[in-house]
Amino acid sequence: xxxxxxxxxxxxxxxxxxxxxxxxxxxxxxxxxxxxxxxxxxxxxxxxxxxxxxxxxxxxxxxxxxxxxxxxxxxxxxxxxxxxxx
Amino acid sequence: xxxxxxxxxxxxxxxxxxxxxxxxxxxxxxxxxxxxxxxxxxxxxxxxxxxxxxxxxxxxxxxxxxxxxxxxxxxxxxxxxxxxxxxxxxxxxxxxxxxxxxxxxxxxxxxxxxxxxxxxxxxxxxxxxxxxxxxxxxxxxxxxxxxxxxxxxxxxxxxxxxxxxxxxxxxxxxxxxxxxxxxxxxxxxxxxxxxxxxxxxxxxxxxxxxxxxxxxxxxxxxxxxxxxxxxxxxxxxxxxxxxxxxxxxxxxxxxxxxxxxxxxxxxxxxxxxxxxxxxxxxxxxxxxxxxxxxxxxxxxxxxxxxxxxxxxxxxxxxxxxxxxxxxxxxxxxxxxxxxxxxxxxxx
Ligand code: SF4
Numbered sequence: 001x002x003x004x005x006x007x008x009x010x011x012x013x014x015x016x017x018x019x020x021x022x023x024x025x026x027x028x029x030x031x032x033x034x035x036x037x038x039x040x041x042x043x044x045x046x047x048x049x050x051x052x053x054x055x056x057x058x059x060x061x062x063x064x065x066x067x068x069x070x071x072x073x074x075x076x077x078x079x080x081x082x083x084x085x086x
Numbered sequence: 087x088x089x090x091x092x093x094x095x096x097x098x099x100x101x102x103x104x105x106x107x108x109x110x111x112x113x114x115x116x117x118x119x120x121x122x123x124x125x126x127x128x129x130x131x132x133x134x135x136x137x138x139x140x141x142x143x144x145x146x147x148x149x150x151x152x153x154x155x156x157x158x159x160x161x162x163x164x165x166x167x168x169x170x171x172x173x174x175x176x177x178x179x180x181x182x183x184x185x186x187x188x189x190x191x192x193x194x195x196x197x198x199x200x201x202x203x204x205x206x207x208x209x210x211x212x213x214x215x216x217x218x219x220x221x222x223x224x225x226x227x228x229x230x231x232x233x234x235x236x237x238x239x240x241x242x243x244x245x246x247x248x249x250x251x252x253x254x255x256x257x258x259x260x261x262x263x264x265x266x267x268x269x270x271x272x273x274x275x276x277x278x279x280x281x282x283x284x285x286x287x288x289x290x291x292x293x294x295x296x297x298x299x300x301x302x303x304x305x306x307x308x309x310x311x312x313x314x315x316x317x318x319x320x321x322x323x324x325x326x327x328x329x330x331x332x333x334x335x336x337x338x339x340x341x342x343x344x345x346x347x348x349x350x351x352x353x354x355x356x357x358x359x360x361x362x363x364x365x366x367x368x369x370x371x372x373x374x375x376x377x378x379x380x381x382x383x384x385x386x387x388x389x390x391x392x393x394x395x396x397x398x399x400x401x402x403x404x405x406x407x408x409x410x411x412x413x414x415x416x417x418x419x420x421x422x423x424x425x426x427x428x429x430x431x432x433x
Contacts, residue, residue, distance in 0.1 A: 012355050014325065015146060016121075016123055016127075016146055016148075016149075016161050017123070019146070020123060020161050020162070020163045023160070023161060046145050046146070047145070047146045047149055050145070050146065050150065051149055051159070051161075053153060054149070054156075054157070054158055054159055055158055055159075
């Protein structure tokens with residue numbers, strides 16, 4: 001089981017809110033840490049990876065089970081850490 | 087040494103902001119995108135909800151555009167602050183409940199706050215003179231600059247040559263000669279520029295960037311306001327206006343009736359907040375009751391709900407009514423006839 005540093009419950013909210021919540025959670029995390037997001041809007045399967053790609057984070061896994069989607073993200077995992085994170 | 091200048095671009099997901107951003111990127115400026123979520127944005131919501139749409143690929147156009155351009159995108163939740171814009175727009179509403187001019191001023195003001203916090207130099211938007219009846223007129227463009235506080239740190243690359251010089255132009259951060267002079271409602275110059283940049287695929291929002299430009303949506307919003315003591319709203323309220331059929335048979339309550347399984351499922355999430363019912367004797371949709379209801383109202387609501395289930399022609403339909411405490415009871419009613427559902431009940 002991989003170590004997860006922060007968990008985010010984004011169930012029952014619709015895109016783009018899960019993306020915004022993930023973005024805000026990551027803003028307070030360090031490179032290399034992991035965030036796990038649990039969501040129910042299937043839109044997150046596209047939107048969270050897209051947001052991660054453009055902001056330099058790596059999606060480690062997307063698991064879908066019983067209408068719940070669990071996404072694990074490695075912060076700055078693409079090694080393109082932006083210079084001006086907020 | 088020239089300092090690397092930085093701009094934030096208001097990304098809506100449409101073609102114009104995509105082009106404006108690209109024009110400035112071409113000039114060697116560092117650009118990042120910003121997108122504001124008001125709660126009314128046209129997103130994949132209804133797709134996420136309606137089952138029949140679930141198979142279609144969904145994407146957030148703002149994210150997609152940012153990725154095409156290779157820029158970062160910051161999405162900002164402005165749901166709370168936006169209420170003031172929508173409830174009391176100084177410049178009023180457009181054709182529907184869209185307060186476009188105040189909205190643009192608000193977004194540019196937020197972007198201006200952002201650039202000051204993040205040490206960026208200027209703001210760009212995809213606005214084009216004369217394109218939109220309200221917010222993009224020659225006489226309203228200075229209003230946005232003034233009321234947002236951004237002043238001449240606001241640059242509109244697609245029509246800059248028709249407007250007074252701005253700070254980035256005066257300082258030589260961008261070359262005014264390489265900006266554009268688009269105006270009017272024609273989309274031809276934008277399409278030609280898209281072609282030139284090799285943008286083959288882009289979203290073309292019809293009316294505007296949000297649900298407030300939509301008549302059916304605006305009607306439901308106005309109906310909600312008219313029947314509540316206050317116009318204040320929560321995110322759930324405005325989300326629910328996007329889902330289901332809304333019928334108001336009496337001034338004191340309305341029904342939200344799921345149109346298909348996906349919507350029923352979505353509405354199930356609101357079972358703790360609303361009195362609700364579903365048919366037990368026949369397959370039928372989940373129905374939420376919004377308002378304070380008497381026993382008579384409940385019976386009418388049940389008869390309407392029965393009409394929208396498969397027991398619509400049955401003599402009697404049994405429905406389960408559940409209150410906010412989770413207590414249920416069974417109601418037996420005869421479904422209303424088609425002709426008894428008044429057309430004006432539909433919101
Ligand atoms: S269409 Fe909606 S989001 Fe766009 S400017 Fe008008 S009110 Fe604002």
